[in-house]
Amino acid sequence: MHAAVIVFPGSNCDRDLAVALEAAGTKVTKVWHKDTDLPQGVDMIGIPGGFSFGDYLRCGAIAANSPICKSVAAHAERGGYVIGICNGFQVLTETGLLPGALLRNAGLKYICKTVALKVETSASPFTEGYNAGDTINIPIAHHDGNYFADDETIARLQGEDRVAFTYEDTPNGAKADIAGILSSNRRVLGMMPHPERAADAGHGGTDGQALFRALAGALAAV
Numbered sequence: 001m002h003a004a005v006i007v008f009p010g011s012n013c014d015r016d017l018a019v020a021l022e023a024a025g026t027k028v029t030k031v032w033h034k035d036t037d038l039p040q041g042v043d044m045i046g047i048p049g050g051f052s053f054g055d056y057l058r059c060g061a062i063a064a065n066s067p068i069c070k071s072v073a074a075h076a077e078r079g080g081y082v083i084g085i086c087n088g089f090q091v092l093t094e095t096g097l098l099p100g101a102l103l104r105n106a107g108l109k110y111i112c113k114t115v116a117l118k119v120e121t122s123a124s125p126f127t128e129g130y131n132a133g134d135t136i137n138i139p140i141a142h143h144d145g146n147y148f149a150d151d152e153t154i155a156r157l158q159g160e161d162r163v164a165f166t167y168e169d170t171p172n173g174a175k176a177d178i179a180g181i182l183s184s185n186r187r188v189l190g191m192m193p194h195p196e197r198a199a200d201a202g203h204g205g206t207d208g209q210a211l212f213r214a215l216a217g218a219l220a221a222v
């Protein structure tokens, strides 16, 4: 089990993501955005939260055009695992690896608090440690977390069981309360909340731990 965590100028959750993955038993190598190749033997890629390139242009838009993102796309196309958290989710929509866009929060404010999420599906390598219908408490910290896609795309995501998490009380205006979605092969997850900030008792909550453990289990089985 070997994960690459991509680091952009302005990433601020790369270490937290690496620590959460390592605690679940995954080897982690950090990879600078200017690199073009992933380390040998990487099974999964983590795109961390933060403020890549200062959120200029649109959150994640400049990062999505970094040299390493061609390798991220090739890895996903080969059926590799990818998790994008918060700014990482924004990067995944900007690269087109996940559908939709993250717009400015409905209230135009940066929101930093712990929110209740509903686990919509346990049928993915990221969510199989939960039961569908579970409520988990996970922190959010973003100003552009308002998920948007056209009605047809939302219906397709719902019809294909690709909504991973919804907000129980949507803080940002996200369409259909969507907090996280899966790719059609279920191996790419993008989510705005930060499970790596709820992965150790010292964080004040451990509801994110099951995600990293399930992922490590799925990688061990590859």
Ligand SMILES: NC(=O)CC[C@H](N)C(=O)O
Pocket (backbone or CB within 6 Å): 048, 049, 050, 051, 052, 055, 059, 085, 086, 087, 088, 141, 142, 143, 144, 145
């Ligand atoms: N915590 C994050 O990754 C924040 C993402 C992005 N900078 C936003 O504020 O929306």
